[in-house]
Amino acid sequence: MGIHRLHGCAMSDAMLTALREFERNNGPRWKSKLIQEWSAGHDLGPELQQVRNTIGPSALYKINLNTTFRRLPPAAQPAS
DSSP states (O other): OOEEEETTEEEEHHHHHHHHHHHHHHGGGHHHHHHHHHHTTOOOOHHHHHHHHHHHHHHHTTOOTTTSOEEOOGGGSOOO
């Protein structure tokens, strides 16, 4: 399992994959749509809920899924 770093928060491959899938399914305004879904309390699955709990809605606008994430070296990955 890979761990990626975003604004000081660790995100798993599963969380990143869920974001990319949501982006692919919801088009160019995917961030607004995701925040609306979170605000309405809709269940979008555990990975997207974990993203919300980890980085929060405000950090979502700062990311670019193609350039923001970098993989941490194995030694720096938190223990499961």
